[in-house]
Amino acid sequence: MRKGFTRKFEPLRVLSDSQVETIHKRTLEVLAEVGCKFESVRALELLKKNGCRIDLEQRLAYFPPDLVESSIRMCPSSFLVKSRDPKDNLLIGGNTLYFMSSLGARLSDIETGMVRVPTMEENNQAIFISDALDSIDLYSGYTPYFEIEGVEPVMLCSTSLAMRIRNSTKITRGTQPTDTFIWETLIAQAAGQELIGNMEAAAPLSYPEDAINAAYTYVEAGFPVYIAAGSVMGGTAPVTVAGSTISNNAELLAAIVFIQCIRPGTGIIANDCVFPMNMESGDLFFCSLGSSLHQMAFNQIWHDLYRIPTNNTGSAFPNSKKADYQSAYEKTHVAMASALSGANMIVFHGGVTAELSYNPVLAIIDDDIAMTIGKTIEGFEVSEDTMAVDIIKDVGTVPGTFLNKTHTREWWKKEYFLPKSADRLSYPEWLNSGHKGAIDKARERMEHILATHKVKPLSSDTDRELDKILNDARKYYRDKGLL
Amino acid sequence: MADSIQSLKDVVLDFDIDRAEEVARNAIDSGTDPLLAAAALTDAIRQVGDAFGKGDLFLPDLVCASEVLKKAFPIVNDAIEKKGATQESLGKVVIGTVFGDIHSIGKGMVSTLLYAAGFKVIDLGINVKGEDFLKAVKDENANVLAMSALLTTTAMEQKKVIEGLKEAGIRDRVKVVVGGSPINQEFADSIGADGYGSTAPEGVKVVKRLLGIKD
Known part of the structure; x- marks a missing residue:
């Protein structure tokens, strides 16, 4: 099982207990009075059977507070997700933090900011590199690229999943557009692996048919489900942190009621994917203060009150087009706030240019940042040994030193973290070793990974089965006129 | 009439969605030429659009100004139709x-x-x-x-x-x-x-x- 990072101190709280309670009560008010749209008669009938008031014509379900609260209680606070290799199983929830790889449409040149469509070889290479990075515990859907040369858009999600499973044993999330969940479920099952399902709202307060059908398929397969609303503060949600927290909570709690009606006890990962709108352009304002505050409030409410594992997407994409100072500070401040406030998962590695691109070299640099954040929440030990009072007494005053003590030799590696790509040379050493920066060192690490890393291969039978499923998918989409 | 024209411009430039219909109706009822009323609204939204382009105004300003037009223009358009006139546009x-x-x-x-x-x-x-x-x-x-x-x-x-x-x-x-x-x-x-x-x-x-x- 993957260890991830264990938070060893209380999470940071940005809300008082009464503010948490008020936000929850007002969320229940929204669900009871405004309701949530479900673009599926089947889903509406199920919700009706379980106590919701339904307006079939408007496709609306109104949620009684008791039903919402009992559904929250049905969600496990932690659950296991099984990989095809048990070393990569995940135990999601509690005080554990995992990092999820980010994604991009295209391959970015991190120094020039120029993007292009990656080849399949580049796609597979990026997965292989992510498999080698210790701080990546799982993959989001579409990872790493959601455009691959020669792959038709409608075949992208299923093809991408097959490639992730072939080139890595780490857990991955499924997707929901255009019936792709059918093929992704079959692919995961054929590989003997569990998938994290997916149900994403169309904010405000609506679930499209694809999301609902995806939830049915993933839940019936016995997979946990990652729920997300993807609201835009000022666009599809109120512009304020408190208001967008309520609308986002309402969207996610509606999904929880629905999923628990399909199968009580299904594991849920509630994703906070709420971004302010960039009011200069209408684009999303990724890695912003608004996201950071929203996620901190979200983690507190979902961790303390609902006891449902959380994921945070706010640090997935910096606004910078390059791997530069802006990229690093934007991602780090948001991810650090997520980790300190109790997120169970953070989407982080490799994304750049506001969701448009990805680069494995950046993922390698991000590995160092994620390790630093993870080590931060693990805190430090306070014991007789670490307080080292005996050694302080032994060393005494100048010219005493701690460098020649066994205590120093044994403890420095336990409490320090040495980033693999960061430049830590003295200036003369740096001059004499080719003026290398973090990007150069990350490239060297990438070459080393490509030369030495190994991934447990699929059996040839399983590999053939994945090809067969992809061919069946192609036929399905061709028959539907989508290919 | 000059006051009505200025009021129409102001209601857009003040992003005053709540008063949009009232200002448009007052302008038409007081005998303002509906073509001039339409031109006033268009001129004002153009100013908002230009300021947005320069970064002096932001998206909520642009959208709220557009909401003002959505409320005011049907009233002005009705008057134009009644008059049997047509409005010019770029396409x-x-x-x-x-x-x-x-x-x-x-x-x-x-x-x-x-x-x-x-x-x-x-x-x-x-x-x-x-x-x-x-x-x-x-x-x-x-x-x-x-x-x-x-x-x-x-x-x-x-x-x-x-x-x-x-x-x-x-x-x-x-x-x-x-x-x-x-x-x-x-x-x-x-x-x-x-x-x-x-x-x-x-x-x-x-x-x-x-x-x-x-x-």
């Missing part, structure tokens, strides 16, 4: 987000900025079926068809609509402009669009260029 643009896609913000920005630039805009909304685009282009005799798609999975809908225009024999009558997050110039070229804009202001420039209108 007609049919705009919408393609079928399967419910994203509206980018499309709404382009729609507002086109309007502010002086075009007549027929906004079909979101999740627009191909046949509805074709019908609107024919019925309105549009100069431009502008389509938005925010998902990689719905981008190909734009191509389907262009194919539909060809099959209906009206492709040559209308310029097609595409935009949206997954769209780029290469994709626009590949599906046979006439133009592509990566931002809303650029989309307006592309429409003007295609119709031979100087900025």
Whole structure:
């Protein structure tokens, strides 16, 4: 099982207990009075059977507070997700933090900011590199690229999943557009692996048919489900942190009621994917203060009150087009706030240019940042040994030193973290070793990974089965006129 | 009448959605020439659009000013029709987000900025079926068809609509402009669009260029 990072101190709280309670009560008010749209008669009938008031014509379900609260209680606070290799199983929830790889449409040149469509070889290479990075515990859907040369858009999600499973044993999330969940479920099952399902709202307060059908398929397969609303503060949600927290909570709690009606006890990962709108352009304002505050409030409410594992997407994409100072500070401040406030998962590695691109070299640099954040929440030990009072007494005053003590030799590696790509040379050493920066060192690490890393291969039978499923998918989409 | 004209401009420049209908109705009831009233509203939204382009105003300002127009213009338009007059515009643009896609913000920005630039805009909304685009282009005799798609999975809908225009024999009558997050110039070229804009202001420039209108 993957260890991830264990938070060893209380999470940071940005809300008082009464503010948490008020936000929850007002969320229940929204669900009871405004309701949530479900673009599926089947889903509406199920919700009706379980106590919701339904307006079939408007496709609306109104949620009684008791039903919402009992559904929250049905969600496990932690659950296991099984990989095809048990070393990569995940135990999601509690005080554990995992990092999820980010994604991009295209391959970015991190120094020039120029993007292009990656080849399949580049796609597979990026997965292989992510498999080698210790701080990546799982993959989001579409990872790493959601455009691959020669792959038709409608075949992208299923093809991408097959490639992730072939080139890595780490857990991955499924997707929901255009019936792709059918093929992704079959692919995961054929590989003997569990998938994290997916149900994403169309904010405000609506679930499209694809999301609902995806939830049915993933839940019936016995997979946990990652729920997300993807609201835009000022666009599809109120512009304020408190208001967008309520609308986002309402969207996610509606999904929880629905999923628990399909199968009580299904594991849920509630994703906070709420971004302010960039009011200069209408684009999303990724890695912003608004996201950071929203996620901190979200983690507190979902961790303390609902006891449902959380994921945070706010640090997935910096606004910078390059791997530069802006990229690093934007991602780090948001991810650090997520980790300190109790997120169970953070989407982080490799994304750049506001969701448009990805680069494995950046993922390698991000590995160092994620390790630093993870080590931060693990805190430090306070014991007789670490307080080292005996050694302080032994060393005494100048010219005493701690460098020649066994205590120093044994403890420095336990409490320090040495980033693999960061430049830590003295200036003369740096001059004499080719003026290398973090990007150069990350490239060297990438070459080393490509030369030495190994991934447990699929059996040839399983590999053939994945090809067969992809061919069946192609036929399905061709028959539907989508290919 | 001068006061009415100024009030119409002010209601837009103050983003005063709540008073929009009242100000428009007062202007018409007090005998203001509806064509001059329309020109006042258009002039004001143009000022808002220009300030947005310069970065002095922001998206909520642009959208709220557009809401003022949505409330005020039907009253002014009714008066223009009663008078039997017609309003001049730079051209007609049919705009919408393609079928399967419910994203509206980018499309709404382009729609507002086109309007502010002086075009007549027929906004079909979101999740627009191909046949509805074709019908609107024919019925309105549009100069431009502008389509938005925010998902990689719905981008190909734009191509389907262009194919539909060809099959209906009206492709040559209308310029097609595409935009949206997954769209780029290469994709626009590949599906046979006439133009592509990566931002809303650029989309307006592309429409003007295609119709031979100087900025």
